[in-house]
Amino acid sequence: MTKKILSWAFIALVLAFVYAPIVVLIIFSFTDATILGQWGGFSLDLFKRLFTVPEMRKMIVNTIVLALLAGVISTVLGTLGAMGIFYAKKGWGKVLQGASNINVINAEIVIAVSLALVSSIFVFNMTYYSLLIGHVAFCTPFVVLSVIPKLKQMDPSLYEAALDLGASPAKALFKVVLPEILPGIVSGFLLALTLSLDDYIITSFTKPAEFDTISTYVYNAVKNTAKSELPAFRALAAVIFLIIVIVVVVLNVRAAGKNKQIAKMEKGKK
């Protein structure tokens, strides 16, 4: 019994550490006092600023558009890459897989400066393309890693059966292989999305000068504390957290709708 209480206490303590900053930030997003900890009366002003200050709106939209673009491109490229790796002759598959894994191990800063080097030598400055390429280079290996296990699980004779029954290779891939590996593709896409949304280092090196994402905008603002938008970040954190909560709840409700046993098994598999 004491063991159980201690366990719960420990879990609660760690959760408190994890959530205290977020909760405090959310509470103080409902007041417009500049300094955190001071309560200047209830106000939704900080939330309004997110949508009315043009700079803020721009960087939020930039972040989302970039993440979606990078997510889609890396998913397509990564899925094709995963199939290439899986179906290639052993040696070449290994070479491609190894090359793909480089950026998984590599430090973000090294990826960032190496791409910045290429851009500044051949293009002379950073463009939206260098930024997008940076994100795709960073995200795609993770898509590959989430698709390959699904290819391994798949029954290899399905594709051949489709060919024998007269399907063209393209048709067989779209109608037979793709549906089988779809869960891996979807989780790869979501992973690419979160990696892109979260990235700071690669973005800061490959972005054009006047372009900002949430990461670079917040980072620069925190560094030059003279800037006045700092309080608005509390509202930004609150909104992002709300979105996460909604997504998690929706996913859970859907999962609960399915057979609980299946959900449990899948979690075990993961």
Add this chain to the structure above:
Amino acid sequence: MAVSAKKIAAEPVLEEKKSCGLKGVFRRSFLGIPYALFLAMFVIFPLLLIVFYAFTDKNGAFTFGNFIAFFSSGTNISNLLISVGIAFITTAVCLLIAYPVAYILSRFKSARTYIFVLLFVAPMWINFVLRAYALREILNLLGLLGKTNFLNVIIGMVYDFLPFMILPLYTTLIKMDKSLEEASADLGGNGAVTFFKVTLPLSVPGIISGAMMVFLPCMSCYVITDTFGNSKIPLIGKLIETMFGTASDWNMGSAIALIMLVIMFVTMLCTGGFKNETTARGNAL
């Protein structure tokens, strides 16, 4: 550049050829060509460029000078040691917090355990810089900011990397064959013996992959040191940033990047901790 892709394509795959029959020369391994080209252009080539710059001086002449300059500077060596030290302490603290959490969660009997797992992972989806800002505000509120730089950096690192440690540990512990623990208990092993002789050794793969997920990014995560350490704690990653940024010494920057790269790959090879790489990031979803 395209050589590798061409060669991949050139390899005949006999079985497939048979089954394709008259369907032409299409082979499924061709699908990897776009990615192979992309990797060659935007991963391999940039890294080769780093190697080139690291071994040349400003005029493009071959030299070991950058490395000699790096390793003969006391500040650089101490920065390197501080980076490794911070990464090591962060990893240790994360492990000490994450192992009990993962252990307790893996022992929950309820079908709702995954909600708790999600609770620990969810903060990972808030923007990394924004999350650091949140913690910074709290430290500011507590009056710690600017006073205990080193401690703040460790707190910041642990705060940001904790979920990366919890997930691989949890996945390893939940997959573990529970009957082994029961067998140990049946054979007279008490709780502690069972834990240290059975559970802990079996969870080593999870520990390694979690440690890699924390240790490697920590060394270059200058966002945290800038946010929490008043930019006073120098990380090797920050050094690279300065060389390519304000100092604009690409050769030196490339040399340090190469040193960093070597450290990463050696750590990986030594631990073999790559296999479960995705368990932390990938399965958060």
